[in-house]
Amino acid sequence: MNYAERFFRQSEYWYNDGLRKANIRDLSGAVSSLKRSLQYNRSNIAARNLLGLVYYGRGEVVEALVEWIISKNLKSYENIANYYIKKVQESQNELERINQAIHKYNQCLVYARQHGEDLAIIQLKKVIQAHPTFIKAHQLLALLYIETEQYSKARQLLRRAYKMDITNPITLAYMHELSQMHKQKVSQLKEKKEETVTYALGNETIIQPVSASLKDNAAVLTIVNIIIGIVLGAAVVWFLISPTVIQKKAQETNDTIVELSEEIAARDTQINVLKEELENFRSTDEEAQNAIVSSQGTQESYETVMRVKELYDAGETSNADMTELLLQVNPETLGEKGKAIYDEVAGELFPLMCQRYYENAQEKMDAEDYAGAVSDLEKVIQMDAEYQEGNAQLLLEEAKQKVGETE
């Protein structure tokens, strides 16, 4: 076997290897194998066409076209490269869009090198939107996200890139880096968590650093927990149970007050009724007393009248004494018969006695015995209020006035 034949076989071997890798989306591995195949035999059309196809799969359309054009130059007929070139050229708009995306990618590379990460990120997002299979753009954007600490976005992009090319060294390196960062972050969080104690107090979660003594001494921690439990229990009693008990007691007190108020009102009503009854009894009693007094007065008046009549008939008693007795009698209380006797005796005695008392009074007035004059004149008026056509009344008034001046 000569060298040329050996080289052809080696070329075929690496072509097959590249084909196998391309079939499992190991595009980077496929590129490597296919390039090696072409190093053994540059005229291995299948290998070159496949290399172009793999480039196309990675979004590197122009690199793919280069390989297909070279392939076409090496073998211009019965070459599938013709078909590929034709298909790409058929969709000029698509090619233009992809070319624009590649152009922007190259610009972003410049921005990134000039520390224009933000601008590069914005442009790369557009590149990926226009050309979703462009793995290099994914990787560059992921790198920028990592640099700007947007790890979740970077991870998302790298996953997409990984699906398109499972052995790309850049993709794998960045994924590994993110994985390391994640592990580091988790361990830091774990350490932080171990340095703190978290517990719930009421509705609030308390996070406090663990002191060395607490960490080492579980018994103290238990006691602290018990104290917290007691405090919580006390708080529950204070805030939940006590108000209910107090409210219940207040309600009971209110009920008692209402009952007592009603009882007091009933008693008041009862007292008023009793007072009214008592008043009625009192008034009835007064009337009865008056009636008794009246009847006694009537009896006495009647007896006095009868006695004066007897004295008058006997003719042994002076007119003055009989008149004195008669003046003690209230004629209004007498009956018809008593009144008749009274009028008869008074008719005989009073005119005589009025004249005598009046003359005595005049004499006493002259003697400035005004009190005596008043006494005499009052008797005159009692017997006859209009005596001497009212002169007795006038004289009485005058006497009384004189008595007042004297006093």
Next chain:
Amino acid sequence: MLNFEEELKKFKPSLEVEDIEQAVYGENLEDLTDILREMMEQSK
């Protein structure tokens, strides 16, 4: 930790449509047969 600057160096500009002709002509098509032939010529 990744070195951003170093990583950026790994990214090369991608070919644009305008670069196709230059890329085709600039492609190194030399294979082992060519190298071997050259070596044989040199040995003569």
